[in-house]
Amino acid sequence: MSKSGNGDIRRLSEQAANVQRVRRHMQNHTLQELQFYPEHDQRRESDEYKQAHRRLVVSLDLPCIVCGVRNSTLENREQNPYGARRMETHHHIIEWALQNAVDVDKFNKILRPHLAHRHAHNKAYRTDFTQEQIRDWVDHSEDNLWVLCDVHHRAKYLGIHEVTYPIWSPMNLLRDDFESWVQDEVARIRAQGEN
Numbered sequence: 131m132s133k134s135g136n137g138d139i140r141r142l143s144e145q146a147a148n149v150q151r152v153r154r155h156m157q158n159h160t161l162q163e164l165q166f167y168p169e170h171d172q173r174r175e176s177d178e179y180k181q182a183h184r185r186l187v188v189s190l191d192l193p194c195i196v197c198g199v200r201n202s203t204l205e206n207r208e209q210n211p212y213g214a215r216r217m218e219t220h221h222h223i224i225e226w227a228l229q230n231a232v233d234v235d236k237f238n239k240i241l242r243p244h245l246a247h248r249h250a251h252n253k254a255y256r257t258d259f260t261q262e263q264i265r266d267w268v269d270h271s272e273d274n275l276w277v278l279c280d281v282h283h284r285a286k287y288l289g290i291h292e293v294t295y296p297i298w299s300p301m302n303l304l305r306d307d308f309e310s311w312v313q314d315e316v317a318r319i320r321a322q323g324e325n
Contacts, residue, residue, distance in 0.1 A: 178270040186277050187217045194279040196302045214279030222276040229268040287316045
């Protein structure tokens with residue numbers, strides 16, 4: 131057998147061993163979570179939110195930050211590995227339903243300086259926000275919106291609203307073989323009716 135053939139066998143053996151090691155580390159646990167929200171109106175998309183969403187999803191055609199599918203590639207199976215049906219925007223720093231619970235002084239002391247550093251070009255972050263400015267920022271600032279496909283936004287086992295952040299956050303950095311194994315396991319669990 132050639133040297134390259136031996137190398138291929140070695141690499142396949144190592145990969146198989148890695149998959150077996152990973153399988154021993156798959157954990158299933160139930161997270162009990164209490165979600166507290168202040169009183170708020172029923173969610174409706176403001177014109178400003180619709181405009182920001184349209185700009186991010188359609189005009190800029192930004193990809194899902196996890197799987198890379200875009201509004202323009204939803205119909206392309208190769209570029210839509212999770213079978214997403216639509217592109218959505220996620221309020222990622224402050225959830226919309228929590229906007230009425232945000233303390234103005236804490237926002238200005240803790241979050242605004244980080245935003246000013248990260249978005250130095252944006253003059254809005256150079257001065258303190260009012261409660262109304264915070265509500266507007268939460269609802270439709272592009273700095274508070276992430277583009278996600280519907281799968282990585284809301285789907286069981288994969289969506290940011292369905293799994294803990296430490297598990298969800300590195301999804302876009304996983305090796306292809308590991309990601310394939312995860313997809314296979316999720317499909318197997320769903321096929322067994324545990325969805």
